[in-house]
């Protein structure tokens with residue numbers, strides 16, 4: 334059972350909105366675009382590994398927590414890509430979407446990849462990352478007086494990663510090797526360590542600590558394209574509002590959802606609250622009467638009266 338499902342991070346959604354609305358000639362466009370590409374590739378890799386689980390038989394009960402984000406008592410964060418809890422053991426996965434020839438020197442905690450062009454890049458040691466998560470889980474187990482073995486592994490989400498001999502014996506494999514690895518773990522741990530109630534209780538305790546980590550990003554709000562944009566033209570083409578419909582003057586598309594998407598973009602790029610004036614500015618509406626009428630149809634909660642009125646965007 335999936336207790337915590339994998340979702341796009343807020344940063345992922347912000348960057349998508351930014352790329353929709355930033356002119357491609359903007360000085361920082363490529364920088365945001367590259368960041369978005371990296372996040373998208375990472376997310377797709379994690380989804381590929383999630384799909385592997387669908388073909389693996391696991392005893393019941395078992396629980397998955399994907400992308401568990403925790404602030405520990407030292408004030409540092411843990412972002413655990415996947416956590417499997419079953420009555421026999423706990424498994425932590427660190428999912429990597431790296432390509433190239435991978436080499437490891439444990440004594441230096443040095444992890445490198447050589448690209449097909451022959452460039453050598455230093456990477457963060459993934460074993461150090463995942464061991465850190467395992468140590469935190471072990472501290473939590475101790476705190477709640479729960480005894481169960483904790484295992485960890487690094488999973489490569491792309492087949493374009495080539496593992497060198499130097500990684501032999503390390504807990505690292507391709508996504509397709511997950512099934513074999515799980516089988517081996519069950520061979521090693523035949524004994525039931527936890528009853529169903531205790532397992533669920535511990536999983537719920539971990540889940541209650543989940544708090545998505547906020548990462549700051551400075552949005553160039555002044556430079557972004559305003560208006561209700563056409564998805565079909567997708568080049569910053571504005572739609573116009575006539576006869577209670579948003580219509581694209583270029584391709585003729587009539588889109589009922591366009592205004593809701595614009596509200597979502599506003600929320601991601603500007604914030605949770607609107608005024609009539611900020612609505613006119615972001616939605617490129619030049620009449621405050623029309624802005625008032627449109628705001629009545631949106632999932633917002635009004636607060637205050639007349640010109641001090643503020644609208645809070647509802648969640649979901």
Ligand SMILES: [Zn+2]
Pocket residue numbers: 563564565566567570581582583584585586
């Ligand atoms: Zn259009």
